[in-house]
Amino acid sequence: MTVLTGTDRATRANDAEPVTRRQINWGRVAAWTALVVLLIVTIFPFYWMLRTSLSNNRSLAAEAGSFLPADFTLGAFRRVLGLATTQEALAEGGSGASVNFWLYLRNSIIVATVVTVGQVFFCAMAAYSFARLRWPGRDRVFFVFLTALMVPPIFTTLPNFILIRDLGLLNTFAGIVLPTLLMTPFAIFFLRQFFLGLSREIEEAAMIDGAGHVRIFFRLIIPMSSAPITTLAILTYINAWNDYMWPLLVGQDESVRVLTVALGVFRSQTPQGSPDWAGLMAATLIAALPIVVLFAVLGRRVVNSIGFSAGK
């Protein structure tokens, strides 16, 4: 980052002067208008979530067209954080289910963190081996991996479920993280492509200095690839955080239930009943917060490294 000096500012001001005197630049106005419209279109759903989460469920339908919260209340957030009694929740048309929010948050963090650390680490090693080591059948094995990328995850759900059950790992963190802990074809493919582009000379120089593959991997490859690894880690974390189907199948127990699964209690309670919209929106907002923070902090990095270049 360069710091703007006084002269810089002065020259900019001088540049700007004639612009204001000139006629309005319609192209620029159109661009800004388009930008603002897009911004509103993007942000509006989030505003609507916030507005709904601050509403009383019983009044939502009657005030469907209002841009302000219907019958303002913090009840939905109290329900989500487990502060409301069943009676209070039902009085606002909410779900009376008890939500042990902090426990589920902890579980989500454990699952997402373990999956991210495990998957990125193991996939990096596998990708290195596919990109740099020479061993018999390497390309064939890689082809098999790529084929696995084509199999929709829903096909593996049942066999995985049976396997986890037979291993006695239902309702354990291990059962939830295992299928994605060691590798996903996408992560290996993603990193391999990057490793292929790293310059071989550096590696050869390290070998001449007596470094083995393990040392090269940890001391050279990983530091040189910190950008794509971070990207992959963030993507993995978000995926693991948002995963619903698998934890719903194997992690129903209170002690390992993750946030996404716990949010299910705000869906329809009875046949033909309507969901607890306010509670659902409040919970979704809170559950999305960690991801939003993650993006705010690391977003620039993600965008930068999507167009990653090898020689950085």
Added chain:
Amino acid sequence: MKTTVRIAAGLVAIPLVVAACGGDDSTAEGSGGQISYWLWDANQLPAYQECAEAFHESGTDVQVTIEQYGWDDYWNQITTGFVGGTAPDVFTNHLARYPQFVAQDQLLALDEYVERDGVDTSIYHEGLTQLWVGQDEQRYGLPKDWDTVAIFYNSEMVDEAGLSPEDMANLEWNPDDGGSYEAAIARLTVDANGVRGDEPGFDSNNVDVYGLGLAGAGEGFGQTEWSMYAFSNGWTHTDENPWGSQFNYDDPAFTEMVDWWRGLIEKGYMPSFAIADAGVSMMESYGAGNYAMVTEGSWNTGAYIELTGVETALAPTPVGPAGERASMFNGLADSIWAGTDNPDGAWEWVRFLASAECQDIVASHAVVFPAIEESTELAEAAFSERGIDVSPFTVHVEEGTTYLAPIADKWAEVTAIMGPTMDSIMSFSADTTALSDANAQVNALFQ
């Protein structure tokens, strides 16, 4: 190198440690006199929590933990629980589901226990106990509550239309011209220009308020959607109930009813199937003032009455060509999972749930009608204390115009055929002639 090995060892250890954590929790649960109980309706949760407290105070050493899952997830959770060995010991069971569970050997037969403890099954409303006896003559549940269907209407709109509560309580229906029922629906329908459905110049393509709401096509069950019309037209789902094996979806009494019912969409008195299926529930549309009346089950009474912005009143379902009203009579029961590791504790809780003590507690919460006749009276009183006259629901029991919910084996398969068929008919992509084909497919399941 050493650090590398350490890191690798650490990472490998993570799942093991994590496994150990989770494992401890799950073993702790099954031990002792602990049992788990599941239900889907949050509105009933406080009532059953009070029951559990009364149960614990009764001196038992069985500890009950109640969990509630929304209807959408409930059955998924139960069936994966059966496979994974983590299903609840006791759970609220539904008539449409239990035959399949029995066929899969997932339910514990209760006859021995009922006999051993001399449980009196005559205290329940007539028919409710018989519903839970399977084809093998074994009992798989003790009744907990019952429900019927009624008309829920926006009293302000009814008032504006010049109709009185007496008018609403005395509607009659037929499949030819819809009778006074359709006349009321037309009267309650208002288009964007303020013209009512029975006035000249009504624009059926630009309707503001529909006289009658639509929740869906009702699959092959039709409980709150169409069953009250079909029953009052002299029709039943199957040749005999329970355990019928010949379905009647191609019967003219059914097809003419469906033709009339979906005709309301063409006339602009009822929203299209696309609107009903768009993701906004009927209750929300009703609350937003888009529907003047709906047909709904008694279990949703509280939720409708408490909607703000609309004043809701109840009316019984219309009298049909058969000369009387009709309503499906559905009853829930509590069942024990065959895989429970504590059948005796589970039975103790089921027996308590089915006892007058617990059902009186449930009655006092005024959410559902308990299965025990005397407890039902308490519930009626509790409802009227909340300012709700529930006679439109109970009238069916008093007048004997209830029709038991159809119980048949292979209901999931029947639904898989009838669901899409009814959807396509209600969305006008097929005619009611499609019902004869569907009926043949359904009957083929039982050959």
